[in-house]
Amino acid sequence: MMAEKISFVSKNHVGWGAIQHLNEEAAALGAKKILVVTDPFLVDLGMVDKILNKLDSKFEINLYTKVSPEPSLEMGEELVAYTRENKSELVIGIGGGSALDLAKIAAVLATHDGKVKDYLNISGTRQLENKGLPKILIPTTSGTGSEITNISVLALESTKDVVTHDFLLADVAIVDPELTLSLPxxxxxxxxxxxxxxxxxxxxxxxxxxxxxxxxxxxxxxxxxxxxxxxxxxxxxxxxxxxxxxxxxxxxxxxxxxxxxxxxxxxxxxxxxxxxxxxxxxxxxxxxxxxxxxxxxxxxxxxxxxxxxxxxxxxxxxxxxxxxxxxxxxxxxxxxxxxxxxxxxxxxxxxxxxxxxxxxxxxxxxxxxxxxxxxxxxxxxxxxxxxxxx
Structure with missing residues (x-):
């Protein structure tokens, strides 16, 4: 058997009440201007406010909610352009796999040239060159695993493609089962x-x-x-x-x-x-x-x-x-x-x-x-x- 290479997100908080660690982790990453990428229905449920209330008032928070299930390439392009324009310093993804995948792409491609489509696995022609912005990923579902993987999936016209690289790994993953209680x-x-x-x-x-x-x-x-x-x-x-x-x-x-x-x-x-x-x-x-x-x-x-x-x-x-x-x-x-x-x-x-x-x-x-x-x-x-x- 050949030697195996095992990779993990560098810091994980897992278990009931893990969300209490959000503020300390955001502070440790040294950013002031935070882009929060999340599902709009989580905002309506009040869950996003509940999570973001853990953060000190010193942080400047910019909420981005143009997220829908099975996110399209166009959605990814729009978010990356928005992230670049707003000069965000930290990206926090909150929600299901769609929000987390988009947050990863936003964080990494904010510091790259070109379009998202240039970095797709099947049809892209460019390679990622740096880690991009720091990112904290907080799942509110139990399923996608996006918070601890190096893949972002986007829907194309008739199939899907991915951006995949270890640069997409979260700096911090916070997996709190309590956040899944309201899941339908x-x-x-x-x-x-x-x-x-x-x-x-x-x-x-x-x-x-x-x-x-x-x-x-x-x-x-x-x-x-x-x-x-x-x-x-x-x-x-x-x-x-x-x-x-x-x-x-x-x-x-x-x-x-x-x-x-x-x-x-x-x-x-x-x-x-x-x-x-x-x-x-x-x-x-x-x-x-x-x-x-x-x-x-x-x-x-x-x-x-x-x-x-x-x-x-x-x-x-x-x-x-x-x-x-x-x-x-x-x-x-x-x-x-x-x-x-x-x-x-x-x-x-x-x-x-x-x-x-x-x-x-x-x-x-x-x-x-x-x-x-x-x-x-x-x-x-x-x-x-x-x-x-x-």
Whole structure:
């Protein structure tokens, strides 16, 4: 086995009440003029005021709320231009993955020339040269892992692309489960399955290591035992805490081991049909894992056990099949559709989705089973019909 390179955000505050550390961390970064990038509905809920009230009055705060789910490249361009013009000194991202991804891009590209599109992974031609502005990332969902990864995802016309570099890593991540208490059931479900997908794909990734395996399995355990209750009983403190820690550990796992086929096929669903990223992952998760099952039976047996089921009396063949069944049940139990039809996708769309997904080579390269265009189409067709892929 080759030596593994493990990277983490340099400073993390994790757990109930972690938000109390915001002021000391902002002060330590030495900035006075703060740009806060956040979701407008969090402002309406009063959560942003609650968080920003932790800061001393000496800080000059500029609130930016032009954030929406599945942020577009145009949204990123507008925010970067705004950040440059306002000469911000520190960026704080508050919210779900969309707000955090935009905050990262704003902080890094504020000190670069050119457009955001110049730095995209698939089509960009420029390389990031410096870390940019310091950034503090505060998630209010349990799912995306954006606060501890080096990736920002943007929607293009029919798919998604990313800006990815360690310069995008937060200086400080603050993960406080208390901030997720007001999260609606639908968002709790989609972001929770997103986190579970991160952990599962990291565990079966060809880049998995003993370190990422430990993070991924613990994340699966925590999410598996908490997500149903967190969706149905949103004020349950233990469920919210377990889901928050599970999401955090899943983020650390997939940042280092990577995600693969599920995400590669999910990106076009978000780009073309504007389906929430977590729901895109959720609807595809059972079908992708069913298709690649023969390449990772032992690992899927481990996942089955981590989800809370006993694989000891089963063969790896039997346990891996049951693992797929339980993933399908979990998606159903939290209220996410199990077929592409239910998202109003037509069978005639599957070829275009396949053409977009095959371009996600960064993601597909980590799959334990190579996925060619015909494989990808088969998975989409299975997810459309609600049947096993042929």
């Amino acid at each position: 059931p639908k968002i709790t479900a989609s972001t929770g399955i997103d986190a579970l997908t991160h952990a599962i794909e990291a565990y079966v990734s060809i880049n998995a290591s003993p370190t990422t395996d430990a993070l991924a399995i613990k994340a699966i355990q925590l999410i598996g035992k908490s997500i149903r209750k967190a969706v149905k009983e949103g004020n349950d403190v233990q469920a919210r805490t377990d889901l928050s820690y599970g999401s955090y550990l899943a983020g650390l796992a997939f940042y280092n081991a990577g995600v693969a086929g599920v995400h590669a096929l999910a990106y076009p669903l978000g780009g073309k049909f504007h389906i929430a990223h977590g729901e895109s992952n959720a609807v595809l998760l059972p079908y992708v894992m069913e298709y690649i099952r023969s390449s990772c039976k032992k690992r899927m047996t481990d996942i089955y056990g981590a989800l809370g089921y006993n694989p000891l009396q089963l063969s790896e063949e039997e346990a891996s099949i049951k693992c797929v069944e339980q993933l399908r049940n979990l998606v159903k139990d939290v209220g996410i559709p199990l077929t592409l039809k239910e998202f109003n996708i037509e069978e005639t769309d599957l070829q275009d989705l396949t053409k977009d997904a095959i371009n996600q080579k960064r993601l597909l390269g980590r799959s334990p089973m190579p996925l060619l265009a015909e494989d990808i189409y088969s998975i989409y067709k299975a997810a459309y019909d609600g049947t096993a892929a042929q």
